[in-house]
Amino acid sequence: MIDLRSDTVTRPGPAMRQAMASALVGDDVLGDDPTVKRLEQRTAELLGKPAAVFVPSGSMANQIALRAHTEPGDEAILEAGAHMYFYEGGAPAALSGVMCRLIAGDRGLFTAEQVRAVLRPANEHFPRTKLLCVENTHNRGGGSVWPLEQVAAVTAAAREAGLACHMDGARLWNAAVAAGVGEAQYARHFDSVSVCFSKGLGAPVGSCLAGTEAFIARARRFRKQFGGAMRQSGILAAGALYALDHNRARLADDHANARLLAEGLARIPGFTVDAAAVETNMVFFRTPGPAAQIVAALAAAGVAMLATGPDTIRAVTHLDVSRGDIEAAVAVLEKM
């Protein structure tokens, strides 16, 4: 099976497994796991933040951040397709009692004017707007990359109104490679940043949330409350450290493969794709018939993708698919 459903499907190879098997561990809830500490420090450094906390998933990193920036009844501003709003099981309402105010973005990106348009004056009628969230790369936006200037503009608009800013950087690694800028250059515009090791970087489990010492101390409290404080999690952190050391630069290969897939799709009558809009490792394309049926037929032919709408399919490239796999997938699509 050529599995293009997500970059979450990667499995740890022998060298990563070896690093995990030989990791020094301790009880991280008691502050004793040296490998988790090393990962938290390394991630904080990479993001230019004073502190970071290791958590089981990207969803937990985001929802802990949302909880730590707000109190029940507050409001957060998010893009309408943001993972935190669209794909995290209603967690803002369920776990934080937070209202979501949505901005309709263009490929997941929005402008400072759009932020200003949804801000409201302090008044007892309104929820207190506390947080602006930015997703980079933007998943449902097509793996789109935020230009640094646009990040600076939207976060400045939020700060004028006293809001905090959070970046869902599950795929910040991809954005940094595609934009040719360091992760910290993006991160410096935000009070908190979540990053994932289990997507393009290929680790089996784990994410970090980074921010100030005080913010991360508060986040640790919510990690405990949400059930995400783990014990000998150095085994997982070792996989993440291995991924940071070995799998970041190679993300450029995934981006080239995604472009190759999009260009192949663009040549096939019936499918609609904007190949020029493919900036990172995701390809979204339109189908001439029901996407679910086409996905089922593709799977029967050995190519797995995800239907993301009635006539939309998503394919994601990652370190377990080669250029040859992409050529084979295009051949299957052509035949179909």
Ligand code: TLP
């Ligand atoms: N995204 C998954 C699905 O949930 C859609 C995928 O296959 O792409 N932020 C972003 C931008 C994400 O894309 C994801 C996962 C998460 C957060 C959540 O990460 P996990 O799955 O670790 O909770």
